[in-house]
Amino acid sequence: MLLKIALPNKGRLSDEVRELFNDAGLEVRARGERALTASLGGEFEAIFVRAQDIPEFVADGAAHAGVTGWDLVCEAGRELDLLMDLEFGRCRLVVAAREESGLASPAEVKAGMRVASCFPRLTQEYFAKRGQPVAVVPVSGAAEIAPHLGIADIVVDLTSTGSTLKMNGLREVATVLESSARLVACKGNSADAQRKLDELTQALGSVLAARGKRYLMANVPREALIRVREVLPGLNGPTVVDVLDGGDFVAVHAVVPAKTIYRTINALKALGCEGILVTRIERLMA
């Protein structure tokens, strides 16, 4: 039996989800742009639904697992197994007020204030926990406009770059929740389904781990090896390989952080290394 994985059909997360599954060797083979299901190869089948619906579908067992925003999982309030953080779709759910309102902290929110949000449950819960009962105005999008229309005093909405809040003359005053895309699973999955989902988690994890790393090769003067070791710790220390007719040079291979590759290359050059080559890694399993 194929395991059903619910994926966002459009919106902020859909392209990156597809890219991640493709990179893990689970190519999304849709029959057409508007297809609602697609083979993922292997033991999985994708079903394409709205990101908001995914927590419910997975909790109800209509899909064995799904990828959606953590904000939507929390808003749904359903019991789900969190399998992994996929590290994209990073955003925050924040409380924001009009610049001119002078409101600078959530403590200044008065009882009974109207709060527009696409996240009524999380909004209610946040203010209730703080002992500030508010009137939530549920909206299904573009919450940022609500204070200007006079239908709310403040908003609770998602932000990443902050440009939408700024463009709408709003100031962030508190963070309700930090979010990113997550792989979640149904609590009632069989042992066999769980085993397959473990393999899926490992495959996706190996792609994410590889994204932050590069494979570096360099010809290193033998006498510089000790110092090169400090520059290139690799996973378990660098691999050192003899070079045919290499004279005083040996080849060194290592997995290095992508972020510091510029500095690493300069450090190797300073140690007399030659023939430096850096490549991307597709999968990395520790």
Ligand SMILES: Nc1ncnc2c1ncn2[C@@H]1O[C@H](COP(=O)(O)OP(=O)(O)OP(=O)(O)O)[C@@H](O)[C@H]1O
């Ligand atoms: N600005 C953002 N930056 C990063 N991630 C975001 C941002 N906005 C939303 N997300 C993430 O993407 C998820 C889905 O948002 P998206 O905008 O695709 O759906 P929607 O607009 O709420 O729904 P729909 O387009 O189906 O009406 C959000 O729940 C959140 O996890």
Ligand SMILES: O=P(O)(O)OC[C@H]1O[C@H](OP(=O)(O)OP(=O)(O)O)[C@H](O)[C@@H]1O
């Ligand atoms: O901080 P920023 O980078 O400006 O991002 C914030 C905006 O992104 C999301 O909307 P989206 O663009 O997904 O449009 P939507 O309202 O159609 O969901 C969110 O609802 C904010 O409006």
Ligand SMILES: [Mg+2]
């Ligand atoms: Mg959106």
